[in-house]
Amino acid sequence: MTSLFGLVSRVRTVFNLSVVPLDSNPLKFGILGAAAIAPDALINPAKSHPEVVIYAVAARSQKRAAEFARKHGIEKVFGGPNGYQELLDDPEIDVVYNPLPNGLHYEWTMKALAAGKHVLLEKPAANTADETRQMFEFAESKGLVLLEAFHYRFHPVAQRVKAILDSGELGAVKSTSTMLNVTRGIFGPSNIRFDHSLGGGALMDVGCYTISSMRFFAGAEPTSVESASHVLAVPQVDISSTATFALAGGKTGTVTCTLDLPPALGLVPRIPQLHATIVCERGELRIYNYVLPTLYHSITVAPAGGPARVEKAYTFPALGEAWWTTYRYQLEAFVNKVRGRTPHAWVTKEDSIANMEAIEMVYAKTGLGSRPKSTYVPPATT
Numbered sequence: 001m002t003s004l005f006g007l008v009s010r011v012r013t014v015f016n017l018s019v020v021p022l023d024s025n026p027l028k029f030g031i032l033g034a035a036a037i038a039p040d041a042l043i044n045p046a047k048s049h050p051e052v053v054i055y056a057v058a059a060r061s062q063k064r065a066a067e068f069a070r071k072h073g074i075e076k077v078f079g080g081p082n083g084y085q086e087l088l089d090d091p092e093i094d095v096v097y098n099p100l101p102n103g104l105h106y107e108w109t110m111k112a113l114a115a116g117k118h119v120l121l122e123k124p125a126a127n128t129a130d131e132t133r134q135m136f137e138f139a140e141s142k143g144l145v146l147l148e149a150f151h152y153r154f155h156p157v158a159q160r161v162k163a164i165l166d167s168g169e170l171g172a173v174k175s176t177s178t179m180l181n182v183t184r185g186i187f188g189p190s191n192i193r194f195d196h197s198l199g200g201g202a203l204m205d206v207g208c209y210t211i212s213s214m215r216f217f218a219g220a221e222p223t224s225v226e227s228a229s230h231v232l233a234v235p236q237v238d239i240s241s242t243a244t245f246a247l248a249g250g251k252t253g254t255v256t257c258t259l260d261l262p263p264a265l266g267l268v269p270r271i272p273q274l275h276a277t278i279v280c281e282r283g284e285l286r287i288y289n290y291v292l293p294t295l296y297h298s299i300t301v302a303p304a305g306g307p308a309r310v311e312k313a314y315t316f317p318a319l320g321e322a323w324w325t326t327y328r329y330q331l332e333a334f335v336n337k338v339r340g341r342t343p344h345a346w347v348t349k350e351d352s353i354a355n356m357e358a359i360e361m362v363y364a365k366t367g368l369g370s371r372p373k374s375t376y377v378p379p380a381t382t
């Protein structure tokens with residue numbers, strides 16, 4: 001009963017956020033594209049951050065940009081074929097949020113960095129590890145912050161799980177199983193997720209979380225892909241994928257993802273499955289909902305031969321509120337980094353590159369091949 005009240009209270013707060021007063025010199029964010037994810041990932045979290053103002057949006061259509069701006073109370077609108085570049089050229093903007101389709105991440109992140117903006121970049125970082133490396137090296141050379149938005153990492157759940165594993169309570173990690181299965185029908189056939197040229201594929205879209213969390217919880221990088229299989233949505237684009245990695249130190253990791261979770265009994269839509277199991281030398285740890293834990297989650301710590309305990313982690317001892325989403329925690333860290341303060345968690349350049357490498361390893365194993373490289377060539381001066 002207590003957890004039901006907690007759930008209702010957290011959900012009510014998330015959907016009825018009051019806007020906190022802004023500091024005197026907030027960071028001004030501009031959004032590239034009137035993207036479906038932008039409200040959850042940035043606009044709503046920004047309402048409770050005194051150092052963030054969502055100042056501008058650009059969309060390929062003026063009308064779409066204007067409607068999005070009106071709906072979300074955004075001051076500045078850039079529309080039309082040059083809208084994205086015009087937003088980047090606006091000297092008022094400090095930070096660019098890039099939630100474009102995966103295949104456009106590289107081009108517009110490079111352009112945003114060239115314009116001197118910090119970038120919050122949606123996952124997966126790009127279509128290839130090479131593009132990912134280039135973006136991070138360019139950001140470093142310009143002294144700018146670039147973050148791949150693996151929001152789950154910033155929530156207390158992921159950090160608490162990592163702390164339990166690192167404590168040695170259960171002994172060393174032997175294997176991981178990470179899953180992200182999305183309900184069938186949420187994304188229609190024309191969705192960017194099924195467009196090869198835009199970087200589509202379940203492994204790119206949701207598999208990137210399963211690989212990221214495998215690497216994080218195992219504390220080890222893949223050395224090879226032992227087996228992999230997929231179901232195609234259209235040629236070269238997987239709607240479901242699974243793979244088993246050999247990881248450094250003799251560990252293994254199995255990842256499972258789909259955008260096509262079938263209904264129960266052929267009729268009842270199932271809620272997304274966002275679970276992970278980590279098997280250790282002296283027991284196992286199970287996480288229910290490591291991706292959107294604010295709604296509800298559980299961390300079950302089951303020592304071999306001993307009683308299991310269940311933990312919850314909605315806040316850190318000195319940071320957060322129970323209703324803070326993964327995105328709100330992520331924004332906290334991002335702003336701290338830009339401001340030169342130490343963030344409570346981070347996804348490093350090396351981490352983002354390694355994740356893309358692992359995705360490409362799976363696509364190589366299955367024969368689908370990496371998603372196409374961007375045709376954008378940065379100017380020589382960049």
Ligand SMILES: NC(=O)C1=CN([C@@H]2O[C@H](COP(=O)(O)OP(=O)(O)OC[C@H]3O[C@@H](n4cnc5c(N)ncnc54)[C@H](OP(=O)(O)O)[C@@H]3O)[C@@H](O)[C@H]2O)C=CC1
Nearest residue numbers: 033034035036037058059060099100101102122123124192
């Ligand atoms: N962190 C998270 O939890 C989530 C992250 N994501 C990530 O965010 C990104 C966007 O996902 P989502 O918001 O679902 O995507 P959308 O389908 O909403 O597309 C995002 C934007 O892409 C722009 N766009 C530019 N060129 C094209 C093109 N050729 N075809 C289609 N769209 C184009 C559109 O901008 P315009 O308005 O200018 O037309 C659109 O608004 C992806 O990288 C995805 O992986 C997605 C969901 C959740």
Ligand SMILES: O=C1OC[C@@H](O)[C@H](O)[C@H]1O
Nearest residue numbers: 123182193205206259272
């Ligand atoms: O990032 C994401 O998280 C949730 C999924 O439903 C979505 O497809 C993906 O883009």
